[in-house]
Amino acid sequence: MKAVRKMVNSFAELKVCAKTVEQLKQMGIKRPMPVQEQAIPALFAGRDVIARAQTGTGKTLAFLVPMVERLDASKPFVQALVITPTRELAQQIAVELKKLLGESEVKVLAVTGGRDFEAQKHKLDGKSHVLIGTPG
Structure with missing residues (x-):
């Protein structure tokens, strides 16, 4: 049986600081893409991440958001x-x-x-x- 993954509706739910969440909103980005949902918490936890996905799926912000926080x-x-x-x-x-x-x-x-x-x-x-x- 496959585990059902809960959809995240906001970057705040991923523990991204309010300032970065506001900046994302100003960029027109309101909710995380699937690659960001998976990568951001792992990167905040200090884990290594390898993400492979098509162009336009949010990979760049998946690593930039945690980096900006530090x-x-x-x-x-x-x-x-x-x-x-x-x-x-x-x-x-x-x-x-x-x-x-x-x-x-x-x-x-x-x-x-x-x-x-x-x-x-x-x-x-x-x-x-x-x-x-x-x-x-």
């Missing part, structure tokens, strides 16, 4: 590193993270090829809290 803008060092396979995905994730952060003082930097290396290197001088990039 970032501290008062600490002047990198607190999170996101590695992606492509420059385009790194840039897309950076855009979504900045939306999710809203007015937060947390600084996000996408470090990718195809852009001026010295300019990116200069931005790494202790000012970013989150780095998003590609290998190589």
Whole structure:
């Protein structure tokens, strides 16, 4: 017999803080997608998660929401590193993270090829809290 999983109706039910829930609402996101329902509690619990799902199913926010909850803008060092396979995905994730952060003082930097290396290197001088990039 297969266990019936209760549907979650809000990010608040997943123990996401009110500030992040409000930011999600401003982004037009009111309720979690299935991948988020499963990943967010596991990530809050400190477990590793591998999620595989089609494009548009909410994977990016599934890991960004718990990450945002742990970032501290008062600490002047990198607190999170996101590695992606492509420059385009790194840039897309950076855009979504900045939306999710809203007015937060947390600084996000996408470090990718195809852009001026010295300019990116200069931005790494202790000012970013989150780095998003590609290998190589």
